Every structure is written in C-alpha cells, then in structure tokens.
Amino acid sequence: MMSIPHIGPDKHQRDDTWSRLLERVGHARDEQAFAKLFAHFAPLIKGFCLGNLNSNFPADAAEEVVQEVMFKVWQKAPSYDATKAAASTWIYTVMRNCRIDLMRRNKRTPTDKDGIDIDDIWDEADDDQAFVYLQQSSNEALIDRSFTQLPPEQRQVLTQVYMQGKTHQQISDETGLPLGTVKSRVRIGLKKMQTLIVGAEKLAEKNRESWQ
C-alpha cells in the first residue's frame, strides 16, 4: 500500500483556533478575530507579567506590556506564518522581545543610541535562511503536558527563568541556591521533558502504524 506523505504533527496542531484567528488578523486585518485573540491572550500576558513582581520590572507596567504586546501582534501579524509556529509560540516571542525592550528602556544609558534592534538579536522571523527541517520539532500540546509533569523544583526554576526573564546567575543570587544547582535543575528539567516527549511521540507513531 502506498503511504500518504506525512505532514508531521505540527501541521495538524496548527489547526488550532488561535492560529487561524491570527492568520485572519494578518491577512484580512480582521478586527473581530483580533478582539477574540485579545480576550484570550491579554489576561494571560498580564498574569505572566505579574508573576514577575519581585524583579526589576515595575509592577504597574503589566498593563503597559499588554498594550505594547498586542499592538505589536497587530503590526506584525502579516508576517505570521502558521506553518512555522503556533499562535501561542509566536505571541510568546513577541511578548519576550517587548519585555526586553521595555526593560532596556527603563535603564537606558547614553551609549544605547548605537544599540541594535532587539528584534534583530531575538530574530524569530528568519526569512532568508534556507534551513531544511527534516523533522518538525515536537508539538505544543506535548510540550505543555510534559512541562506540567516535571518535579516542582525543576518546574519552578524554569518558570523563574521564563517569567522573570532572569539569568541563572540572578536566580542564584536571589534564591541563595548555588549557580551549579540552578544550571543543573534547568538542564535536568529540559532533559526530562525531552524524554517524556519522545516517549509520547513513539506511542503516537505506534498507534498510527497499527491504524494503517
């Protein structure tokens, strides 16, 4: 029997509501689709930022970040490509870049006028790269699930890294944990997620084979 070319788990996953809405915002400048995205993501972005209270990131800035991120989402939506990233991942990177930008702006020094664009350094667009993805990276649902299965101390340190945007050194300084412990928790956490993901993918593959 001839096998049907397999598009990969990502392509299928991309069929989610948010990615389709974001495409409509990008292609048709659809304000209703944008309103739905806002209603879902704005409170999450605010919640994510408020997980951030004890950092040098001002607490009252959460609303400002929400405005800034969703403004950029609207502006950049035409470049969104659903075959490359799910809406939530794409919005995460827009949010991360906004936050870096805002934090830099808060402690700007005179030399910063020569600075290069944050979006150039944290470049997710990657338009002229001829990378061939032989294998799609794992889908978001699996990553979501594997993250919740991590032991608390690994989940906590990864949450600190991402939510507070702190370097390993800063986390070590603040928590009193040795730097090596912070580093190894991050590494072991990521490795464990990888094992969980590979296990789940193998299982899915097996089910697919038996189905064919």
Place this chain on the structure above:
Amino acid sequence: MITHHPDDNLLTEYSSGSLANAVGVIVCAHLQTCPHCRKRVEQLNKLGAAILNQSVAEAVQPESFAQLMTRIRSNSEAAASDKASTPQQKPQELHPAYANDPLLKHLPKIIAKLLPRDGKLKWERVSGSLKTARLKTGQSQYEVAFQRISSGGKVVEHDHRGLEVTMVLCGSFSDEDGVYNQGDFLVRNPGEIHRPTATQNQDCLCISVVEAPVKVTGLFGKLVNPFLSFRPA
C-alpha cells in the same frame, strides 16, 4: 561541520530573553548558521508559550481593548501618510569594502548589521598575526570585537578574567582543547588559559564578546596584551 554549540543553559537564557544583548548577538549569529540549535530554540520558545498558556489569567482594565484599537487606527493613518511622502527604503546592501573582503562577505545577517555603514572598519594591529576591530552594540557591559588571525599565526597565551564568548565566522583555529571551524561557538570561563593558533592555509575571523579585560600571561605579556585596553562600545 559545526561541532561546538551553546549549551542548553545558554539557549534557555536566550529563549527566555534574559541574556545580555552582546551575548545575545553571538548566540543569534550561531543560530543563523546552525539548524540544530535553531530547532532547539524553537522547542524552548514552545516551552515559553507553555508557561504563558499556564499563567493565571488576570483581568485587564475594561477600556484596554478600546484604547488599543484607537492607537492602532491612529497609527495606521500616520503610517499611510508616511508611505505617501517618503520613498520605500531599500534593504541595506553590504558596503563594497566588505563585499570584496573574503572574510567579511558571507557574515551571518546579525553580524553584518554590526559593520560600520561607511565601510570603515577600524582594524588595530595587536601583534604580528592578530588584528582586532571593535564593534558597536550600544551597551557598556561587554566588549564586542572581531579577531583576525592570519594563517598559521599564534596568539599570545592569555587568560580570561571575565567570561569570553567566541564564534568562528570564517576559517578555523585550534588551541590546547581542540579545533574550531566556521560556526563553532565557544565559551571561556574566567581563569581559563589558552593560546589560539589559526590553521595554516587560511586566515581566521572570529567575533568575541568579553565581559572584563583579559590579561596576558605569556613571556611578552606585559608588552603585548592581545586585546588592548577594555573599551566596550
């Protein structure tokens, strides 16, 4: 083939946006040449998205969406009138001074953006086989510079008082620990001593980010510090 990559800790700091700009530049340059790490960062970005998805939703101010739409509409009107009055900007082309230099013409996109637009990259001779040119990245914590080692040239042995991150942009060099080819990414921790040598057949170009001054430990160390004085820009 690229054999030296940034580790998971560094890629996580990149993906979470906590890396200093200057180090971010080098990681970005590596990602632009290494599909393997690029894919890793994609995974890590999905982890960022998972943490966003699992955040506790906090109600935003009721007028938030209306405010945003007002801003978007006034911005698109301004943009439309801008477009009518100013000609379309052409994408920046590589200055001929760089395009004719075999070491500089195929730089990763992010590194090409660091080159002075007027074509006047200022090389300073450090020793017979090493030249360096400082690059501006708009921060004061790190010094970012090209290091150009002529074929077969040896760099004076030096140790690092601060973190040094290096990427090979063209050619290759070796030190006590191994051989580093185009795209390879190296981190030297404070206190590590090394003495790089470029391979015989080709000049080698690296970009490095140094956190604090390095001091020379070689015989002529007091006379020739390979990295001159520390001057971030």
